[in-house]
Amino acid sequence: MRRALLAGACLVLSSQLAGCITHTQPEELFQLTAESPRNKAMQTRFFETKDETELLSASAAVLQDLGFQVEESVQDVGFLRATKERSAREYGQDIGRFFAFFLSLGKFIMPVDLHQRIAAMLIARPINPEATRQEVRIMFYRVVWKGDGQADRQHIPPGQQKMEMLRDPVMYQQFFAKLSKAVFLEAFTL
């Protein structure tokens, strides 16, 4: 009896701990974190130019070159939002799916990533009063949809969503390399 109680208490505690890990409190999300400056540095470049409009339209052109569709643009605040939809199939996941199927004796069919929408959000703004220096900041993120699967006899319906910020520095470097070529200007970091 005592043992059962102890086990129960442990279970409750561990489930509470798990709850702590997955849920971030809203007030923490409105605070800068240790990663914020690093992310900012990665996502931002400076250009010595007066022409904000040119910078913005060149950014749109680069995004188009990368296969994005521009969805929203507000020139007054130098804002662009663009998306592209692509397949999210990866061979690794299919192999994992096969082994999971094999090892669970055909009871578990793991859902794999099927489709994804990659989105980019860009802001261009002057950073000094004379507006001779412009800052461009871009953020990439994606939404992934999973296919269907099966766990024991329970069918897992397709369409499960997963969202994530894309924080691969190479992606950002490539974008800014293309942008600086497009405006014939060198891009500066902080």
Add this chain to the structure above:
Amino acid sequence: MTRRAVWESIVLAGVLLVQGCVAPQPSQDLLAPTEAQMKIRSVQTRAFDVKDRQLAMRGVIAALQDLGFIIERANEPLGLVTAARFAEPNFYDVLGVTVTVRPQAEGRMLIRANAIYNNKPIEDPKVYQNFFATLERSLFIAKE
């Protein structure tokens, strides 16, 4: 006797059903301002010494970006910015925020933020304090 009991129970069930159909009447003061509303509005609003609305808006956008928000919509003439972010490290909870920038008096801007967490409004003053602290820094840098 049993027949009567059956009839009685049918009538009773009918009465209960009809009662269930009556919708609760909305009270007269449904849209009247309450004290809690005034309080939450004062928590969500802050005035800043910025002359230019566009400058204030750009400051708001920069602050939201620093906090990792994705800007979804911006409307310059109305001074409106809508943004959202995932409650990292989990990507299932979503935090949304709408910020409005309105000129209050000469050289002063009134900035109001409404935040929602998974479609529930946030009423915790600490959330807004944290946001305005970041915004203040961003506006101060923009002014220099």
